[in-house]
Amino acid sequence: KNEVEQSPQNLTAQEGEFITINCSYSVGISALHWLQQHPGGGIVSLFMLSSGKKKHGRLIATINIQEKHSSLHITASHPRDSAVYICAVRPDSNYQLIWGAGTKLIIKP
Amino acid sequence: GAVVSQHPSRVICKSGTSVKIECRSLDFQATTMFWYRQFPKQSLMLMATSNEGSKATYEQGVEKDKFLINHASLTLSTLTVTSAHPEDSSFYICSASRGLAGLLQETQYFGPGTRLLVL
Numbered sequence: 131k132n133e134v135e136q137s138p139q140n141l142t143a144q145e146g147e148f149i150t151i152n153c154s155y156s157v158g159i160s161a162l163h164w165l166q167q168h169p170g171g172g173i174v175s176l177f178m179l180s181s182g183k184k185k186h187g188r189l190i191a192t193i194n195i196q197e198k199h200s201s202l203h204i205t206a207s208h209p210r211d212s213a214v215y216i217c218a219v220r221p222d223s224n225y226q227l228i229w230g231a232g233t234k235l236i237i238k239p
Numbered sequence: 240g241a242v243v244s245q246h247p248s249r250v251i252c253k254s255g256t257s258v259k260i261e262c263r264s265l266d267f268q269a270t271t272m273f274w275y276r277q278f279p280k281q282s283l284m285l286m287a288t289s290n291e292g293s294k295a296t297y298e299q300g301v302e303k304d305k306f307l308i309n310h311a312s313l314t315l316s317t318l319t320v321t322s323a324h325p326e327d328s329s330f331y332i333c334s335a336s337r338g339l340a341g342l343l344q345e346t347q348y349f350g351p352g353t354r355l356l357v358l
Contacts, residue, residue, distance in 0.1 A: 161346075162348070165349065172333055173349045173350075173351060173352055174349070174351075175347075175348060175349050176347050178347075216282070216283075218283075227283075227285070227347070229282040229283050230282065230283065231281075231282050231283075
């Protein structure tokens with residue numbers, strides 16, 4: 131079993147839908163990152179969380195440390211949100227990131 | 240703030256040549272820089288960690304003589320793929336943090352990546 135699991139692996143939705151991507155991990159962590167990777171490969175860091183909730187525009191990220199779970203939400207989704215969303219955690223004992231496999235999101239107009 | 244750039248964004252080269260990829264922190268001093276590689280449809284994999292002014296620490300299975308990393312200043316790290324072969328074709332991403340790698344709360348700022356194709 132991978133230490134970082136994302137679900138779903140693939141998600142196709144209609145424009146305007148509320149999107150949720152989940153990330154579960156099995157190690158103690160000091161931080162969790164959500165990143166966005168566009169079809170050309172470019173990576174954008176969306177959030178770094180260690181507790182609670184963060185919001186940036188239409189994006190919301192939450193983390194529950196006790197349950198070892200984080201979610202990334204997109205409100206009023208748009209075709210330009212189509213990308214791969216990657217969760218990565220930093221274990222308590224190590225500065226190196228453990229990466230999830232990513233969730234491929236396609237938003238149809 | 241905290242922008243990391245990479246150059247070039249895309250490079251095509253012939254087998255046997257060497258390719259240099261630059262990673263720059265534009266508005267902060269990066270004590271630590273990380274280099275990752277991503278093969279198609281796979282997750283990112285850490286290749287090496289470098290602290291400014293010292294030798295890079297390579298992950299197991301990464302050839303340090305093939306992937307030369309230089310972190311000569313607080314704003315620039317370079318990755319040189321020497322004698323590149325088609326199997327080195329990949330997406331290379333750097334990230335940078337202000338603090339030393341051992342400081343667990345340090346944020347990593349990611350570069351946009353460089354796509355390398357070796358013919």
